[in-house]
Amino acid sequence: MTLPFAVSLGPGSSRADLTGAWRTERAVYTDRTAPCGNACPAGEDVRSWLYDAESGGAGYEAAWRRIMETNPLPAVCGRVCYHPCETACNRGHLDEAVGINSVERFLGDEALDRGWRVEATAPPTGRRVLVVGSGPAGLSAAYHLARRGHEVTIRESAPVAGGMMRYGIPRYRLPREVLDAEITRLLAVGVTLEVDAPVTDLDRVMADEGWDAAFLAVGAQLGRRTYLPAASAARVLDAVSLLRGLEVGERPLLGRRVAVYGGGNTAVDAARTARRLGASDAVVVYRRTRERMPAHAEEVVEAEEEGVVFHWLSTIDRVEADGLVIEQMELDADGFPQPTGRIERLAADSVVLALGQDTDLSLLGDTSALTLTGGTVDIDPAFATTRAGVFAGGDVVAGERSVTIAIGHGRRAAEHIDDWLAGRPPTPAPAVDLAPYEALNTWYFEDADRTHRARLELARRSSTFDEVVHGLDADSALYEARRCLSCGTCFSCDNCYALCPDDAIIKLGPPGEYVIDLDYCKGCGLCVEECPSGAIVMVPEES
Amino acid sequence: MTTTPLKLYQVGTFAAGNRLLGPGERTVQSSMDRASCITSGHRACRGCGEALAARVVMDAAMRATGGRVVTVNATGCLEVFSTPYPESAWQVPWLHSLFGNAAAVASGVAAAMRATGRDDVRVLAQAGDGGTVDIGLGCLSGMFERNDDVLFVCYDNQGYMNTGVQRSGATPAGASTATTRPVGDGVGNAFGTGKNLPRIAMAHDIPYVATATVADLHDLEAKVAIAMARRGARYLHVLVPCPLGWGSQPADTVRVARLATQSGLFPVFEAENGMLTHATPIRRRVPVEEYLRLQTRFQHLFVGPGRPDVVAALQAQADRDIARFGLAPEEES
Numbered sequence: 001m002t003l004p005f006a007v008s009l010g011p012g013s014s015r016a017d018l019t020g021a022w023r024t025e026r027a028v029y030t031d032r033t034a035p036c037g038n039a040c041p042a043g044e045d046v047r048s049w050l051y052d053a054e055s056g057g058a059g060y061e062a063a064w065r066r067i068m069e070t071n072p073l074p075a076v077c078g079r080v081c082y083h084p085c086e087t088a089c090n091r092g093h094l095d096e097a098v099g100i101n102s103v104e105r106f107l108g109d110e111a112l113d114r115g116w117r118v119e120a121t122a123p124p125t126g127r128r129v130l131v132v133g134s135g136p137a138g139l140s141a142a143y144h145l146a147r148r149g150h151e152v153t154i155r156e157s158a159p160v161a162g163g164m165m166r167y168g169i170p171r172y173r174l175p176r177e178v179l180d181a182e183i184t185r186l187l188a189v190g191v192t193l194e195v196d197a198p199v200t201d202l203d204r205v206m207a208d209e210g211w212d213a214a215f216l217a218v219g220a221q222l223g224r225r226t227y228l229p230a231a232s233a234a235r236v237l238d239a240v241s242l243l244r245g246l247e248v249g250e251r252p253l254l255g256r257r258v259a260v261y262g263g264g265n266t267a268v269d270a271a272r273t274a275r276r277l278g279a280s281d282a283v284v285v286y287r288r289t290r291e292r293m294p295a296h297a298e299e300v301v302e303a304e305e306e307g308v309v310f311h312w313l314s315t316i317d318r319v320e321a322d323g324l325v326i327e328q329m330e331l332d333a334d335g336f337p338q339p340t341g342r343i344e345r346l347a348a349d350s351v352v353l354a355l356g357q358d359t360d361l362s363l364l365g366d367t368s369a370l371t372l373t374g375g376t377v378d379i380d381p382a383f384a385t386t387r388a389g390v391f392a393g394g395d396v397v398a399g400e401r402s403v404t405i406a407i408g409h410g411r412r413a414a415e416h417i418d419d420w421l422a423g424r425p426p427t428p429a430p431a432v433d434l435a436p437y438e439a440l441n442t443w444y445f446e447d448a449d450r451t452h453r454a455r456l457e458l459a460r461r462s463s464t465f466d467e468v469v470h471g472l473d474a475d476s477a478l479y480e481a482r483r484c485l486s487c488g489t490c491f492s493c494d495n496c497y498a499l500c501p502d503d504a505i506i507k508l509g510p511p512g513e514y515v516i517d518l519d520y521c522k523g524c525g526l527c528v529e530e531c532p533s534g535a536i537v538m539v540p541e542e543s
Numbered sequence: 544m545t546t547t548p549l550k551l552y553q554v555g556t557f558a559a560g561n562r563l564l565g566p567g568e569r570t571v572q573s574s575m576d577r578a579s580c581i582t583s584g585h586r587a588c589r590g591c592g593e594a595l596a597a598r599v600v601m602d603a604a605m606r607a608t609g610g611r612v613v614t615v616n617a618t619g620c621l622e623v624f625s626t627p628y629p630e631s632a633w634q635v636p637w638l639h640s641l642f643g644n645a646a647a648v649a650s651g652v653a654a655a656m657r658a659t660g661r662d663d664v665r666v667l668a669q670a671g672d673g674g675t676v677d678i679g680l681g682c683l684s685g686m687f688e689r690n691d692d693v694l695f696v697c698y699d700n701q702g703y704m705n706t707g708v709q710r711s712g713a714t715p716a717g718a719s720t721a722t723t724r725p726v727g728d729g730v731g732n733a734f735g736t737g738k739n740l741p742r743i744a745m746a747h748d749i750p751y752v753a754t755a756t757v758a759d760l761h762d763l764e765a766k767v768a769i770a771m772a773r774r775g776a777r778y779l780h781v782l783v784p785c786p787l788g789w790g791s792q793p794a795d796t797v798r799v800a801r802l803a804t805q806s807g808l809f810p811v812f813e814a815e816n817g818m819l820t821h822a823t824p825i826r827r828r829v830p831v832e833e834y835l836r837l838q839t840r841f842q843h844l845f846v847g848p849g850r851p852d853v854v855a856a857l858q859a860q861a862d863r864d865i866a867r868f869g870l871a872p873e874e875e876s
Binding site: 525 | 558563569573575579582583584586589598625626631757792793798827
């Protein structure tokens with residue numbers, strides 16, 4: 001190059017100066033676990049399907065398909081799940097949790113409306129698996145096993161599939177056409193359903209029919225009783241039988257004044273059902289306080305709206321012909337209710353017991369190698385029982401019980417059964433690196449209040465079994481999906497690329513694809529600080 | 544039923560870009576074809592606010608003019624870190640002036656363009672706060688008065704940073720610098736001194752005056768685009784935190800700038816022909832203390848018993864500007 005007069009050095013680019021050498025720490029893109037998905041008992045990758053749904057249009061189907069990878073019953077869960085995802089949602093610290101459950105319901109309903117279907121993902125393996133019970137655990141296990149190419153048969157003792165979703169959850173929370181449609185679609189993946197087919201001796205059935213494995217998911221359908229001194233004329237029945245009877249067309253005679261004994265969701269369901277059956281007074285008697293009630297707060301509020309009355313800190317002492325004798329309780333220092341000796345009377349025509357459920361394991365036979373503890377089947381972390389080839393999940397095993405938990409059990413058990421059939425060691429659970437709220441930079445998120453689902457007008461809630469909670473329309477569902485903060489993963493906002501003072505971040509083009517040019521990154525950490533979703537971390541430079 | 548207009552919340556208007564937004568709604572900086580007028584390898588400190596701001600401003604000017612822009616750079620940090628001879632980080636026609644005469648050189652370049660019939664080529668002058676409010680004020684005032692066709696951008700880091708953090712006419716009250724140490728009863732830089740150049744520029748009744756920070760790229764880029772769409776003398780004052788001189792963490796540069804605006808200490812506004820036309824309301828108001836505590840230049844206000852009287856005086860100053868420019872958050876006003 002010819003240099004001008006008196007110039008001894010040619011011009012050069014600053015790129016000759018590799019300022020990355022100054023660095024003591026480097027920024028690294030990361031992908032942390034979002035609290036929503038971590039909290040989901042069904043194991044849904046909530047953040048990812050919200051990301052898909054944020055595009056709207058074709059994104060809805062992609063989002064639904066991603067849900068279906070783990071949970072085959074989104075329209076059901078969008079109604080009956082107690083959404084621990086929303087409890088965990090980081091947006092709750094900012095304004096209010098993302099309405100994940102309502103978006104899931106929207107996607108589930110959209111799928112039913114448009115007839116979206118899923119297929120098996122693996123060729124037939126030739127292995128045969130028996131699923132005992134068609135509740136959420138059984139259906140979920142059957143679905144995941146069938147998608148993996150196994151030949152699956154569900155045996156159900158009742159005349160219709162669904163388990164507690166059908167015989168335990170009232171219609172006003174879960175319309176049966178939604179349940180039926182999701183079960184039909186699930187069976188179409190390649191599951192054989194045999195109804196009115198109780199399994200009475202599992203060992204014999206396994207041996208005689210040559211099943212390679214079995215999944216035991218018979219649930220807990222026996223209402224727990226307690227001894228109550230009762231006059232002969234008193235009507236005492238249990239909530240499970242009440243709800244089941246209603247489903248098969250019975251109209252139980254409850255009278256005008258109904259007392260429900262218990263504090264779980266089933267107690268609330270029974271009280272709300274009693275109102276719909278014409279009871280003028282539906283009273284829930286519970287021995288602890290509202291805060292300590294296991295029933296979900298949302299359902300308690302809905303019940304109160306419908307005129308259900310709650311008697312906190314009360315136990316039923318005895319049942320007389322014209323009502324109940326109730327003893328008041330008080331909580332001791334440890335939070336346990338203790339009797340006070342103070343007595344009051346409550347007029348009631350009938351008493352519904354909702355004190356929990358036990359599992360009916362008569363099908364195991366006397367000689368089975370399965371062991372039980374406290375009336376539930378023992379399983380290892382891989383859902384295997386003590387009898388080789390038999391796995392169990394859902395309400396039949398110990399632990400918390402809900403539809404969503406059962407669906408999660410079904411999926412995880414199916415994965416372990418698949419491993420077991422293939423002779424693979426159990427797949428270990430992935431490590432969890434949770435994205436905390438503090439990792440987010442919420443400045444970048446627009447203020448956006450949550451949209452709540454509308455509810456059926458009250459007049460119709462005390463007389464009909466119409467669905468109480470309405471769905472979101474498409475606009476609101478999209479709005480709600482876009483409230484997601486994308487905790488712990490990139491949503492391609494370009495902040496890192498735009499804010500690097502050293503022009504050291506290279507944007508590759510596809511959403512979320514960036515590379516840090518370590519020749520020039522000085523390690524200032526500005527990108528980490530300004531990443532809205534906490535998807536970049538600083539790590540010490542290797543010395 | 545009430546309806547809510549559909550907006551993008553994950554992105555809003557606050558992040559640089561988003562996959563769901565049309566290209567027109569994203570910042571220039573989020574675009575793969577941005578000019579990157581200052582390339583890598585420059586020697587600015589880690590987390591330098593000025594290096595970031597200068598790229599954002601120049602890239603926006605390049606976008607606005609279709610790449611026909613010449614820049615004149617006063618002596619100062621920006622010139623020193625970008626162009627240690629014989630290397631330069633600049634990817635645009637760039638002229639280095641003296642410390643105090645960038646406005647005069649830029650006026651000359653604009654005159655030359657006009658004389659040669661090339662007034663499609665626009666001129667952008669850049670200087671730090673020293674080269675603007677102190678040493679260059681005479682030339683700049685002349686450029687304003689003649690209404691020369693130049694956008695003059697001041698990157699305000701509130702002191703003479705590359706020479707060792709001495710006080711400038713833009714150093715805020717209460718700040719410790721090499722020449723305003725809080726010795727004895729001293730508070731750091733004295734109250735009642737210094738110059739507010741955006742308001743001085745407004746007093747010249749020039750076509751466009753605006754302030755901005757590196758904490759809001761959408762706003763900063765929009766102001767450059769507005770300025771480049773006009774002719775005559777225009778002035779843009781950009782607050783650029785300096786980790787070295789302010790004693791803030793390099794990673795906190797944008798955060799510090801954001802807190803300057805959210806505390807009311809740095810009003811973000813626009814003025815046309817001497818009249819205030821727009822002020823950006825505060826979104827999440829914070830006490831000045833939250834801003835001050837991130838910077839060791841204000842550390843003496845909080846050590847031991849601290850100087851609550853000085854913090855209160857700075858808060859009063861912020862409150863005055865909030866009232867003067869109408870910056871109160873929407874729900875408060």
